[in-house]
Amino acid sequence: GAVVSQHPSWVICKSGTSVKIECRSLDFQATTMFWYRQFPKQSLMLMATSNEGSKATYEQGVEKDKFLINHASLTLSTLTVTSAHPEDSSFYICSAPPTSGSSYNEQFFGPGTRLTVL
Amino acid sequence: AQTVTQSQPEMSVQEAETVTLSCTYDTSESDYYLFWYKQPPSRQMILVIRQEAYKQQNATENRFSVNFQKAAKSFSLKISDSQLGDAAMYFCAYRLYTGTASKLTFGTGTRLQVTL
Numbered sequence: 273g274a275v276v277s278q279h280p281s282w283v284i285c286k287s288g289t290s291v292k293i294e295c296r297s298l299d300f301q302a303t304t305m306f307w308y309r310q311f312p313k314q315s316l317m318l319m320a321t322s323n324e325g326s327k328a329t330y331e332q333g334v335e336k337d338k339f340l341i342n343h344a345s346l347t348l349s350t351l352t353v354t355s356a357h358p359e360d361s362s363f364y365i366c367s368a369p370p371t372s373g374s375s376y377n378e379q380f381f382g383p384g385t386r387l388t389v390l
Numbered sequence: 391a392q393t394v395t396q397s398q399p400e401m402s403v404q405e406a407e408t409v410t411l412s413c414t415y416d417t418s419e420s421d422y423y424l425f426w427y428k429q430p431p432s433r434q435m436i437l438v439i440r441q442e443a444y445k446q447q448n449a450t451e452n453r454f455s456v457n458f459q460k461a462a463k464s465f466s467l468k469i470s471d472s473q474l475g476d477a478a479m480y481f482c483a484y485r486l487y488t489g490t491a492s493k494l495t496f497g498t499g500t501r502l503q504v505t506l
Contacts, residue, residue, distance in 0.1 A: 310433075315498050316481070318494070
């Protein structure tokens with residue numbers, strides 16, 4: 273099956289610093305990737321849709337200047353949390369639907385990144 | 391906007407028994423997908439089952455089956471012969487049938503406990 277990786281799997285940073293999270297589709301191409309945030313014991317909330325070669329689409333209430341998304345290639349999207357604060361501590365998950373193939377109707381999820389801001 | 395509702399925050403089932411998780415959704419669209427995802431303690435999202443709205447036949451995957459009632463906008467998941475490994479959070483999700491850029495909308499989740 274299709275595999276999506278995320279790096280790092282966990283990160284601890286100081287308040288005010290920036291953190292970059294990578295999402296890679298390992299064996300398929302994805303023109304679109306999705307970024308979710310999940311707080312403890314809550315559901316996944318879509319933050320933004322990452323589009324290869326163009327600007328990301330952010331959900332209402334998500335600060336685009338704080339959560340920078342870059343989709344530089346058909347296999348890589350990055351989420352940068354700028355000037356991180358403790359309230360940004362959360363579990364960040366990406367997903368990617370294959371651009372083509374028999375699985376194009378599915379979204380494959382990365383294993384997630386746990387961010388802790390001190 | 392589409393919404394997905396899971397009214398059961400927690401459910402419990404004995405091993406080898408059957409349990410049904412409920413999900414309702416609201417949409418004005420006619421072509422869409424519905425999904426059940428499992429999230430175990432590792433937090434890796436795992437697709438359990440998928441239903442295309444245009445199909446009248448309920449989807450089945452081994453011990454997992456759904457009861458899809460399009461008119462009632464209901465999409466329940468039945469787990470038969472429950473196993474300890476089924477213990478997890480289960481999320482119902484909706485997606486429009488409009489290509490790969492279509493986003494998923496998740497319900498609030500149901501935590502399933504499996505007891506001996």
